[in-house]
Amino acid sequence: MAVMNMIQAINSAMDVAMERDPDVIVFGEDVGYFGGVFRATAGLQKKFGKNRAFDTPISENGIVGVAVGMAAYGLRPVPEIQFADYIYPGLDQLVSEAARLRYRSAGEFTAPITVRSPFGGGIFGGQTHSQSPEAIFAHVAGLKTVIPSNPYDAKGLLIAAIEDNDPVIFFEPKRIYNGPFDGHYDRPVQPWSRHPASEVPEGHYTVPLGKAAVVRGGEAVTILAYGTMVHVVMGVVAEQGIDAEVVDLRTIVPVDIATIEASVKKTGRCLIVHEATRTGGFGAELSALVTERCFHHLESPVERVTGWDTPYPHSLEWAYFPGPVRVGEALKRILED
Known part of the structure; x- marks a missing residue:
């Protein structure tokens, strides 16, 4: 066991998934060399190489479209959309392609795509970095939508999502990336949240979707x-x-x-x-x-x-x-x- 905040737990989940399965590919804007704007992918490119953790152009429809192609080919892509507010250009690929691929091909193809994205407010990001669009994706048949509240669940749910054969939208509440709180932004945590992180197994485990x-x-x-x-x-x-x-x-x-x-x-x-x-x-x-x-x-x-x-x-x-x-x-x- 190790004490991790949510960012560390998410990073650990991808590390474990990539270690176990060479078909798991991580990519998105700034996720490679830099390790992501919130550092969720830090160290993955150094460990697994530029073919498995790499940067993309600023093109959300391109990121999701590439993920659909990878999934149809047999890979397990884990694209990051830097903020949930920017996911809309990729909405058509998610709704019309990823969510329907297994059904329209009668099971011949699957879409094991896990789209990660920070969502919600809490960082004074304004209108273009703070949206919570989960209901849009909940409406789409064929997509699964996951939103963890703590590091232990974040890691276990993310590994389960990556291993799932259906497309998953994995929203990460950035307000609690670095630890829980008691509901007040200007006061210390209450006793029920004993520390700003949680004990998380370092190896493989899943939390069922x-x-x-x-x-x-x-x-x-x-x-x-x-x-x-x-x-x-x-x-x-x-x-x-x-x-x-x-x-x-x-x-x-x-x-x-x-x-x-x-x-x-x-x-x-x-x-x-x-x-x-x-x-x-x-x-x-x-x-x-x-x-x-x-x-x-x-x-x-x-x-x-x-x-x-x-x-x-x-x-x-x-x-x-x-x-x-x-x-x-x-x-x-x-x-x-």
């Missing part, structure tokens, strides 16, 4: 979250002493509806928290699933706390985030209903 984690048991209310928001809600629950059950989805497609259903039927209440904008966000899908499956068990309406329905506000970044105040107010409404 499509399996949520109950990171805190409780009886009063179920809170569904993923990525950075897991830390936000855990901070609120610890601070306010709420008997909440916190479910870290980890994978939003496929979503672990069985774990969600069991938790909501136990607590009778449900709060959904995500950083992306509210309208059309993945929280709407979660709300529909909970209502369809747990309606007769609900003691109050399902609530959502999300980002605002506005372009990302650079100067008001921390007001945009679902933070302790809004989450706490929502929990109060749910528990008093």
